[in-house]
Every structure is written in C-alpha cells, then in structure tokens.
Amino acid sequence: MLLIYPLILGIIQGLTEFLPISSTGHLILFANFINFPSNLSFDAFIHLGSFLAILLYYHRELGEIWQYKRFIFLSAIPGALAGLSLESLIENYFRSPESVALMLIIMSLPMVIGERFGKKEKSIGDLTIAKALFIGCAQALALFPGTSRSGITISAGLLVGLKREEAAKFSFLAGAPLILGAGLYESLELVKSEIITFEMALTGFISSTLSSLLAIIFLLSFLKKHSMYAFVVYRLLLALIILSIYLN
Numbered sequence: 001m002l003l004i005y006p007l008i009l010g011i012i013q014g015l016t017e018f019l020p021i022s023s024t025g026h027l028i029l030f031a032n033f034i035n036f037p038s039n040l041s042f043d044a045f046i047h048l049g050s051f052l053a054i055l056l057y058y059h060r061e062l063g064e065i066w067q068y069k070r071f072i073f074l075s076a077i078p079g080a081l082a083g084l085s086l087e088s089l090i091e092n093y094f095r096s097p098e099s100v101a102l103m104l105i106i107m108s109l110p111m112v113i114g115e116r117f118g119k120k121e122k123s124i125g126d127l128t129i130a131k132a133l134f135i136g137c138a139q140a141l142a143l144f145p146g147t148s149r150s151g152i153t154i155s156a157g158l159l160v161g162l163k164r165e166e167a168a169k170f171s172f173l174a175g176a177p178l179i180l181g182a183g184l185y186e187s188l189e190l191v192k193s194e195i196i197t198f199e200m201a202l203t204g205f206i207s208s209t210l211s212s213l214l215a216i217i218f219l220l221s222f223l224k225k226h227s228m229y230a231f232v233v234y235r236l237l238l239a240l241i242i243l244s245i246y247l248n
Contacts, residue, residue: 014211020151044186049208103146118158
C-alpha cells in the first residue's frame with residue numbers, strides 16, 4: 001500500500017511540472033493532505049522523471065537543440081546559484097500550504113503580464129545572451145513552491161518576444177540542467193533517508209516520467225491556440241481553496 005503514495009506523487013509531479021501551476025506546490029499540498037512524509041529530497045528525485053521525459057520527447061531534435069546550448073546553460077546559472085544559497089531557507093519556511101497559496105497568487109501576475117505585453121513573434125534562435133539571462137533570473141524564482149518553473153519561464157519568454165510554443169519549449173530545455181543537477185544532488189540525501197525506500201523512489205520516478213510526457217504533449221499543443229489565462233484562473237481558485245481550509 002505504501003507504493004500508492006509515491007505513485008500518486010509521481011503522477012502529480014509529472015502532470016504539474018510542465019503545466020504552469022507549480023509541481024512542487026501540488027506535491028506539498030498532496031503530501032500534507034495524506035500526511036505522507038514527502039520532503040525536498042524526494043521531490044527533487046522524482047523530478048528526474050521529468051528530465052527523462054524531456055530527453056524522450058526531444059530525442060530526434062537533440063542535434064538541433066545543441067546549437068542553443070549557450071542559451072540553455074546561461075539560463076540555468078541563476079537558478080543553480082539560487083538553489084545552492086536558498087535551499088535551507090526554502091525547506092524551512094516556504095513549504096507550508098499557506099506559503100504555496102500566496103505564491104500561486106503572486107506569481108500569476110507575471111503570466112498575465114507576459115500574455116498582455118509579449119509580442120509572441122520570435123523563435124529560440126532569436127534569443128540573445130541578455131534575454132537568456134533574463135529568463136534564467138525568472139527561473140530562479142521557481143525555487144519558491146507555488147511559483148511554477150514553466151509558468152515563470154514561459155512568461156519571461158513571452159516578455160522577450162518568443163511565441164508561446166517557443167517559450168514553452170525553451171522553458172523545458174532551460175529547466176533540464178537544473179532538474180538534473182538538483183535531482184542527482186538530492187538523490188544522495190535520499191539514499192541516506194530511512195523514510196523513503198528504493199521501491200518507493202523508483203515508483204515515483206517511473207510515474208513521473210510517464211505523466212511528464214503527457215504534460216509536455218498537451219501543453220505544447222494547447223499553447224499553439226490558447227493563452228495561459230486558463231491556468232491563471234486555476235491557480236487563483238486553488239489558492240482561495242487552500243486559504244479557506246488552512247486559515248480557518
């Protein structure tokens with residue numbers, strides 16, 4: 001029965017990693033709801049399933065993608081530095097349901113701004129070093145649960161002129177090095193943990209990979225015809241539900 005919990009957590013993480021609604025926030029909420037001992041190490045580990053999903057989805061385009069390596073790694077630098085310096089702070093003070101609700105509300109604003117003011121004309125090949133670093137700085141904010149890595153980076157991509165589907169693609173690619181680095185690093189902590197067994201970790205990883213693939217396919221198709229406003233509405237409604245439950 002214990003494998004059911006990491007199975008569900010992996011599905012939740014995979015589906016919400018690429019949708020702009022915050023995977024870490026949903027993991028915290030679900031783990032809190034079922035009283036499952038989820039922690040930062042386990043969350044980061046099952047994010048490796050999302051990294052594998054990126055490789056699987058774009059495996060035929062890896063040669064083309066490699067030409068964007070400078071932009072991808074530049075965008076990863078701010079998040080990596082922020083992760084190393086803020087991990088303890090976030091683990092101790094920003095993983096409560098109330099904090100998640102607050103960030104769901106606050107970080108919906110960049111999504112609205114990106115949709116409202118982004119020109120949505122350019123492709124990844126039109127990026128500059130400055131624009132890649134701007135997206136990277138935005139991505140660093142995703143460390144705070146409730147923000148959404150995809151949401152904040154797609155919004156930043158829109159603001160520098162990328163088309164929605166191009167902004168989403170670069171969001172996935174720019175997040176890949178951070179997902180891999182954090183997942184491998186936290187895996188070492190997970191090995192030392194007596195709470196999460198190998199079977200539980202593997203179950204979460206596999207379910208995360210499969211659900212991440214579904215999320216990538218859905219979002220790229222969705223953004224070709226639709227804006228992110230539907231996700232903004234979802235975030236705000238979820239935040240209101242959380243606050244109504246935990247502030248009573």
